[in-house]
Amino acid sequence: MLHLRVVNQPEHTEAVLRLLDACAGATHLVLLPGAGVRPQGDVIEADVARESLDDLLAELCELGIDHHGAITLESIDTALSDAADRAEAAAPGEGADAVVWEELIARTGEESRLNLTYLGFLTIACLLAAVGVITNSAVTIVGAMVVGPEFGPLAALAVGLVRRRWDLVRRASAALVFGFQFAVVITAGLAALGYAAGLFNESIMTSNHDVDFVFQVGPFSLIVALLAGAAGMLSLTSSKSAALVGVFISVTTVPAAGYAALALVLGEYGRAGQSGLQLLVNLAGIVLAAVLVLLLRNRQNRRRDNGRPLAEG
Structure with missing residues (x-):
């Protein structure tokens, strides 16, 4: 209650x-x-x-x-x-x-605001992802997934599309576009400093096999994104927040952004492009699945309301 x-x-x-x-x-x-x-x-x-x-x-x-x-x-x-x-x-x-729509709109609207806290978490997550690639550490990549705050704007985008709240769509889109651009630029800048200091070299792009999933785009990239988007929206609409941790770990959004920044610094433009595509596929899959879940739940609520007896008096 x-x-x-x-x-x-x-x-x-x-x-x-x-x-x-x-x-x-x-x-x-x-x-x-x-x-x-x-x-x-x-x-x-x-x-x-x-x-x-x-x-x-x-x-x-x-x-x-x-x-x-x-x-x-x-x-x-x-x-x-x-x-x-x-x-x-x-x-x-x-x-x-x-589904309590007003509660959902308020919650996702708050989490989709472009502020210093959001930019800070997203940048730290991208930096962790870059470190995970450099050190060939899948654990660090998972840590970057958990830290990333991008599901908030993605959920807000889905809610805005379903409820035709274009102000919410614009705010969430701005948070995603500017947020990832900002995080990638900062990550690339710091990666360039690390490269100049000799902390790593070009060989990390070819020797790291454990983290190749970050940039390799395939059918399962979309499948995982769809499943994660559906689970995430179910978690939000049912107030079962514990399931969101699994959603964060399963999608390759922030790791792809961090990998792209690192690949750009090392001149691996092909891999940077693949990482960018991986990021877009995951973002699109999450939003699509979240929209479908909201539409199904909205239809379910309407059926419930249509079957409700009229109040007396």
């Missing part, structure tokens, strides 16, 4: 209470008249089953509360309540299968 808090103008309080009272998955309803200070208004709180939230949030937004008040959500880890058990049982569907 999730904890819902609404701050609204007093004239909307009765309508909000009616919506929550009619929601089968809502319980623990609390009204605090005049408790809101900024914004001013009444505060209404309730615990709502995840599978009931999407429609409820849409109805609250139709009242304009997201503009003149506030709607916030918090995850509830533990709820010891028979009323909560009854609400979850009465809510249609299963909580793990429900």
